Amino acid sequence: MTRAEELLAELCERSFLSLWSYPSPYKDQGRKSLLADGKELCDLLVIFDNHVVIFSSKECAYKSNDNAILNWTRWYRSAVADSVKQLYGAEHWLRTQPHKVYLDKTCQHRLPVPLPTDVDMRVHRIAVAHGASQACYDAHGGTGALLIDSRIIGSAHSSSEAVPFAIGQINPEKGFVHVLDDTTLFTVLQSLDTISDFINYLHKKEELFQRPNFAVLASGEDDLLAYYLRNIDKQIDQHYFPVKEGSKGLGLRKGFWDDFINSPQFQRKREADRVSYSWDKLIEHVWERTRKKRMKIPQEQWQEESILRLLAKESRINRRFLSKAFIEVIKRSMYEQRSVRVIEPIRDDRKAYVFMLLREQDDLSESYYKIRQEMLQAYCLVVKYLFYNQVDYIVGIAAEGGGYDVITTYDFVVRFGGSWEEGEKEQAEYFHQNGFLQEMRRTHWEEKEYPSE
Template sequence: MFKGSGGLTDSEKYLKWLCDKSFLSLWSHANVFRQSGSELCDLLVIFGDEIIIFSDKYCQFPDSGNLDQDWNRWFRRAVASSAKQLWGAENWIRNHPERIYLDNKCQHKLSVPIEITENTNFHLVLVSHGASNKCAQLSGGSGSLIFFNEIKGFDNHSFPFHIGDLDVNKTFIHVLDDNTLNILLNNRDTVADFSIYLKKRKKFLRSGITVFSAGEEELLAHYLKFLNIEGEHDFVLPNNLESDSAIAFDEGLWINFQGSSQRLAQLQADRKSYIWDDLIEEFSRHAIAGTQHYVSEGGFLDSEKAIRFLAQTTRLERRLLSNNLLDIIETTPSNMRRLRVIIPTNPDNIYYVLLLFPCYELKDKYSYEDYRESRRYFLQTCCMITRLKYPDANYVIGIAMESGYHFTKRSEDLICFDCNNWNEGLERSAREDQEQLGILVSPSRFEFNEKEYPD
């Protein structure tokens, strides 16, 4: 499979590295093209219905001695021109999703075709480098661009270091800078968390409430601190705030939030969640390289869909999944089999099946190929029986690996079963397998409760 660009400029390379780390390499594409010699955007993230388009530009901030003039020049080059590129890229993708290429000669298309539907969400992110040092020098603080949503349209962006809504009649553009790019991608570092944040940010900033924020990080601090009535992070406001009121997020909110005991406990607890990221990237690496041990008839596209289920989880969900995986690995001897089904806590009804399957000493008549085939068949059987036991399941995602905590050469299998394909024949077969193998006949039930901010 063709490997796309890793970025051309230093800032693009860094953006690609950040996005690979946050959104993982299977879905992040740097320097994609619409036609030979015509770049579409600096970085494109395609993840199911979520399409994130990045523009990344460094423009040195002028130093003529006239701050207003210097700002206007920098804004036109670093922000206005990039915004036009983003809107143009969005329009191209909407109208020509099949004409997007990974190389300058337009010989290699995206490995996963884009399907534009009524559920497709476009997120436009403009990263403008070059003004932070000057902003910090003159205004103090972190140097983050100041956000004020009463500024509307290019022509009204005349006050230095203040950013608003670039065009109220077009798709909202989220403007980040050197400082806030790092903060946002390191703290909303899954596709789910990042895209949800952008959706709620856009809704909030176009809600009619006047919003002033000393920097993107101050907005993020408020968002992470509060939950709405559905238990989701959101820009929760005082009950007495009218729709035409004003609210300010002053400098210092982010620093205070980062130093709080709950936040420090969260960051400590989240460390284990990156085991899930490593697992996703391992599956992705083999899918991209074509080195998977087994591939279903759909080939790469089947693999991408299965891996995408693993990657559509939030950071908190990954912590729960990782802790379950670690628990069975640490408590299962190398000669024992262990099965755990993780029941969903949200309405998507995606069930996870974790299987540890012992790899006994291989003999002449039982090869490693035989072991992998047996394990894969058993995992598939467990997924079918899971659907039998939990008929509300929409998808069952199965992961299998060797038993034993100290197994030095661990391998992984991944299965995605779409329960819409369930029929009487599958149910009859699953019931027979359950009776014969005794799988999930009377499973032990226990709870793993994960608080985002541990006590």
């Protein structure tokens, strides 16, 4: 891989885990013999539920001479237009030949996860264009990010009347393309460092640009991102791009991003988010255990794989809430033999959590882990019984009680809602009647993304 491709793969794996990121996948198009190599499909492929994110990354030096438009159009064709061509080609292949995508150039190892069907597939195309940031900064200042002007469409990007360093809609008829550069690649992936937050941003941005008779103007992707992050739709509790009714456009002044990250609200958010990375460490623990099991156990038998996906789907704000709840149970376990907390579905997520910490006693040392696992299973089963119409998944996490210093192992359980297996409901009723969550106390805990103090 080129340095630009390595950087892209590293950033995405750090944000989304390699569970969803596949650097430099291949297709067997034109491969005439078993000894021949396949063709690179794209620079990075990310698969998350029915969302497929295709990255194409190009690094091209920006030449400087007296003809500014010529400099721009040459760079644009090499760094952006060529990437876009690869993106559309990769999308066509994924939709028509989903079973012919490989991890290696010899086309021996197929993609380990199924792609969504053509009807269900939601494709997001991202061209990463390196090499123009310094020239853009010299011309316009700011952060060196490419300008955004949605009124520029198709061939207007590279015509004799092109606006240097400005990106609009590359080819609306074939699908929207996000264009990131040296500056904004880092900004976007570091600010949206969970797969759910990243996908939501792409989706909302695409909707914004596809509004009919509507112009989007910004001095860079970072300013657009800042506008998105600072606005929350309170009805659905999600970030969005607010637009006044009847408005014909959205214009963002230069420096919007700098003002945002230097604001007291952002500083309080960043401080509040620190605790959320405890959830990331828990994911890393499961991920390491899953990777070790790969060598010994077939993929269809990985219990951790389904757990890992459920944990990693949580947004940053959800991770903050869940981390606080788990830490609270750890602290309580210093004074209680058994500490349990049930997290009901957050918003419309239809996923419940059971956190349980159990102290180890000397007379139970040999059977402690078996008992802990069985108790966690029982708690998850009772939660399924109590919230049957509200949950699709129940995730159970157990560890040693007694405080942070004693935790060395975890148990994980996933139960699926929607139907009862034979005897399961009766078992859940039995556990509940015999003390499991019989006196469950319900509390309300509100988590604001931007704390007021």
